[in-house]
Amino acid sequence: MTETLPPKQRASLPSRWEPAEVEARLYQQWVDAGYFTADAASDKPPFTIVIPPPNVTGSLHIGHAFEHTLIDVLVRRRRMQGYETLWLPGMDHASIAVHTLVEKALVEEGTSRRELGREAFIERTWQWKAEHGGKILSQMRRLGDSVDWSRERFTMDERSNRAVLTMFKRLFDEGLIYRAERMVNWSPELRSVLSDVEVEHREVEGELVSIRYGDGDDALVVATTRVETMLGDTAVAVHPDDERYAHLVGTEIELPLVGRKIKIVADAHVDPEFGTGAVKVTPAHDPNDFEIGRRHDLPMPSIMDETGRIANTGTQFDGMDRFEARVAVREALREQGRIVAEKRPYLHSVGHSSRGKHEPIEPRLSLQWFVNVGPLATAAGDAVRDGRVAVHPKSLEPRWFGWVDNMHDWCISRQLWWGHRIPVWYGPNGEIVCVGPDEQPPTGEGWTQDEDVLDTWFSSGLWPFSTLGWPERTPDLAKFYPTSVLVTGYDILFFWVARMMMFGLYAMKDDGPAESIPFDTIALHGMVRDQFGKKMSKSAGNTVDPTVWMDSYGTDALRFGLARVANPGTDAPIGEDAIQAARNFGTKLWNATRFAMANGADPNAEIDPSQLTDADRWILDRVGAVTAEVDALLEDYQFAKATEALYHFTWDEFCDWYLELAKVQIAESPARAANTQAVLGNTLDVLLRLLHPVMPFLTETLWTALTGEESLVVASWPRLTDQASTSNTAASQRIEAVQKLVTEVRRFRADQGLQPAQKVPARVIGIDDAGLHEHLDAVRALAKLSPAEDGFTASATVEVGLASGSVRVELDTSSTIDVAAERARLGKDLAAAEKELAGTEGKLGNPKFTERAPADVVAGIRARRDTAAADIERIRAALAALPEA
Structure with missing residues (x-):
């Protein structure tokens, strides 16, 4: 880090922050x-x-x-x-x-x-x-x-x-990678397997068609949303305990349109309460049917090629696209009188490719490469169970265990060319050789490498x-x-x-x-x-x-706005207004830093504890507390709370209060000015360091101008120091009392319609008894009050109760407001509030409304009534406080 520059060589800041010019x-x-x-x-x-x-x-x-x-x-x-x-x-x-x-x-x-x-x-x-x-x-x-x-x-x-290649070889040699025919997500458009993450399930309107298999008393009715797949049926399944079909289990029935005989089997997977209690079984084109087929050793003929066209059925449907065949098969069944019922539209979930044309995926039996995830998944679950890996927030741990404890073997082959080609060679006599990164593939006639590539995951x-x-x-x-x-x-x-x-x-x-x-x-x-x-x-x-x-709005505004909605494990709603607010925050910080530098803020100066004022002690106490709070929150990945804490400290405490108090201190006490400037500079230094991870560009520009140092990127993170420990509770309580007193006077001024910068003659009574005698100048400066002169006559009084005693502020507003205009304005406000009160009380007094309206609506009307009543009381008090016209 470069040597600190003397204050006179620090960079000056332009009047506005222009992120596009510096980022x-x-x-x-x-x-x-x-x-x-x-x-x-x-x-x-x-x-x-x-x-x-x-x-x-x-x-x-x-x-x-x-x-x-x-x-x-x-x-x-x-x-x-x-x-x-x-x-x-x-x-x-x-x-x-x-x-x-x-x-x-x-x-x-x-x-x-x-x-x-x-x-x-x-x-x-x-x-x-x-x-x-x-x-x-x-x-x-x-x-x-x-x-x-x-x-x-x-x-x-x-x-x-x-x-x-190394990982594949090790897994292959240990038997954790194997090749087998399994049910996969197939994309006819891509002519490839898709991973589960590339399949989006959404509700679509289709049809549920009920088809009669067989004739007479032994006929069975099955229902399907994919009529075309019946060409590949190899069984009809019923529940083992379903007495309606017990006499048919083990017999055969003719498959319509195809003519071959298929078995009737009993399987616990079947829900006897759904439909007729009998389901068609197409093992090569449905995951559940595949499992039934494995349990009953059923044939598994594939009746679609890689492009999604019907194939190998020996029927007139061969060569048709799957969706074309769906209509043709249904109409052929209708001609034979085998359509028992049709439900259209029928809402059901269908997997769609998230790639390309977002086509419906085709469940398909296919020869693919798989990872045996059993021992690997167990290890992944154990690492979280025994505490070696923490899931944050902890509330999402069950989701982790729900997945890894029930993981299916992972299909890793893809029928594509761009990717890591599977390092397996097939020999002329059925040999299979897996080749590692430092091994030579087999050579000679008849040896070919697997055509597929590995799943990107x-x-x-x-x-x-x-x-x-x-x-x-x-x-x-x-x-x-x-x-x-x-x-x-x-x-x-x-x-x-x-x-x-x-x-x-x-x-x-x-x-x-x-x-x-x-x-x-x-x-x-x-x-x-x-x-x-x-x-x-x-x-x-x-x-x-x-x-x-x-x-x-600049990069920092985007980052700050996003961090401000980032709560662990929960979704983050964001709109442009949040980014605008973050931009406004950056502008506030920019202006505050320029103001501080113009008032001599010096982060390189030593702070003299003996010269600290209450305001100094209070802000040092607050910056220390905020540093500790932000540290704890970021350690816990609580980005939103940490950002919110920095926002309110910066805007509500540092900018709105300490900057103003420091300005008063510098002006009223030249002897203490240097110490105040040191506190101001050191506090701003810490604040910019705390904000840097979220707003790097803005804080870098401000900090290097303020300190003259090399870069905030490699500056040290703020730690609690002895300077912060010089603060005390009594000083903070006095500043909080000043804040309350000033806030109440400001509220009265606003109610009276006074301009924010307009000075009002006032007498402050009881401030000494409240222990705030050292803060009288600050109260006057912040509340825009001028001392009462000879002939002062109070036209209004503000009574403020503090923990240390009551302070009364008597004001002469006679020459600062247009009394007639103010009476007229307050009169309109009073009329509106009285109308609102009457309307809400009318509704609440009507039993038909209170008994029939939703509870939240009634609560809302009560809240409006209470607000109107409070407004009436406030406006009447303001009218009473006005001098006679």
């Missing part, structure tokens, strides 16, 4: 100075956070801005506290999203990825990344993210690929340690693993967080239980919603582009 320049200065670059050889305690890697296709949305703000608050504070901080940035290769974009471009060019071939397509995709990927990284700079750009990673860079699951150099034992891995905290949304607790926990515990297990965890704490936040609490979506038209708010 980019300041950020680049920080990067160039190396403030964000971590040192693995440092002896400082480490504090590590890895960024939840955004998609390479992505741009900054409000959720990113929210999460990044919270992470940056933690990182900047720890850096100031003397930790060796590493916030490691990077991006996810986003297989499906990139595939969709590149394939769309190819279609526009009149070609396709299959015409290009795999190698040419991958080359084209890398080209797309170089030209279009990473937009969000520049937006992160604009947001002020204090990340270590020298360590930027990508989930498909060389080091990440080595980690992926596989590589991002390695993120906390692959980014630090694993599988090598790098200095970064030794210094910064385990990471300190993972800040992420509760909505991906299962999809991403659980995978990182499983892989971290597995990969680093040789380091011991405490060292193998990927992070000490999982700090969960909610989703950002609009100001009405509604989920943001393009269809609802309530999405927010955070860069627009940054353009209008």
Whole structure:
């Protein structure tokens, strides 16, 4: 840190804060100075956070801005506290999203990825990344993210690929990765499996069709929302205890339209109370039917190809699209008289792809690669149970256990080309060989590599340690693993967080239980919603582009507004008015700092305890308390409460009271001026340090101008000092009494319609007895009262009861207001209040209203009545206090 400059060389501040003129320049200065670059050889305690890697296709949305703000608050504070901080940035290769974009471009060019071939397509995709990927990284700079750009990673860079191959090989060799036919989420558009996180379930209007299988007394009626799948039925199932069908269990029935015989089986999964109590079983196209099929060893024919067209049924429906076939099959059944009932519209939940055209996904039996998550999930659950990893807030622990304790095996293969290709080779005689990163793949005729790539979540699951150099034992891995905290949304607790926990515990297990965890704490936040609490979506038209708010109000306003609604584990409603309020707060702080500097605020001066006034002691007491409060709240990830505490201390106490009191002290006592300026400067210094993690650009500009020092980024975090301990309760009580006295006089002035800056002659009686004799000048200055002169005649009196005694302020308002105009104004207000009182009492006096209206409505009317009555009393008192016209 550079040597402190003398006050005369400190920078001056312009009249207004113009964030657009300084933000980019300041950020680049920080990067160039190396403030964000971590040192693995440092002896400082480490504090590590890895960024939840955004998609390479992505741009900054409000959720990113929210999460990044919270992470940056933690990182900047720890850096100031003397930790060796590493916030490691990077991006996810986003297989499906990139595939969709590149394939769309190819279609526009009149070609396709299959015409290009795999190698040419991958080359084209890398080209797309170089030209279009990473937009969000520049937006992160604009947001002020204090990340270590020298360590930027990508989930498909060389080091990440080595980690992926190593993990796959180890899991494969231990039998924790296997290949099998299982039910998956299939996208006909992409011709690939989708992960659960890429499937959105929503209610749609469909149809429920009841179909008669068989004829005569042994006929069965089944109902389905997907008529076309009956072509793949291999059984009808009934409940074992359902006496209606007991005589049919074990027999066969003919499948309409197809003509083959299918079994009637008894299975406890069937709900005998739903519909007819008989259900069709299509094992290759329904997850529940698949399980029934496994239990009863049923055939599992697939009747759709990878594009969603009917295939292999031997019927006239082969070649039809699944939705076309749905209509055709239904009408064919109708012609045979087998449609018993139709319910339309029928509301039911259908999974849709969150990618591409948002098509309905197809449950499909498919040969895929899976991770046996059993032992991995158990370890992930145990790490939280035994306290090695804390879930914050703790109330979300049950959600964690609900997922990891009931996790299904994870399908990790995707039928795409962009991604980590599965490192498995198949030989001409059925051999299967998994190849690690340092091994040569088998050669010779007939050997081929698996065509599929890995699920994106596989590589991002390695993120906390692959980014630090694993599988090598790098200095970064030794210094910064385990990471300190993972800040992420509760909505991906299962999809991403659980995978990182499983892989971290597995990969680093040789380091011991405490060292193998990927992070000490999982700090969960909610989703950002609009100001009405509604989920943001393009269809609802309530999405927010955070860069627009940054353009209008500055980055610090966006960050402060977002932090102010960030309560652990709960959703965060935000609207433009909150960002406007944050901008106004920044303006207040800017003006306050300019005012303080103009009045000689000096953070470099020593404070003389013997020269402290009550106001000095009070503000030092308050800044110490706020420092302790903010520390405790940020340790508990209570961003909203910490930000709120800083907001009210800054605005309500420092700006509205101490600045004004200090101004009086400097003017009335030159002997004490230097000490007051020292207190003022030191308090502002601490305040700017406390605010820096949330508002880095504004505070950096103000602090360097105030102190003449190098940068607030690397300044120390404020700690409670002896200066703060010089305060005492008696001094604070006296200042609180002054505040109450001034506030009551100001309220009277406002009621009288006096201009805020208008001086009023007044006599203050009882201030000595109340122990406030040293504060008379301050009371007069803050309440805009001038001393009573000869011939003074009081026209109004304000009586203020204080803990130390009563103070009476007699005022002469005769020459300061237009009495006639004021009587007229108060008369109108009185008439309006009396009308409101009469109206509300009329409603409350009507039994029909009070008995029939909702309780909250009645309570609201009572509140309006009470307010009107209080207004009448206040206005009548104001009228009585006016002098005769």
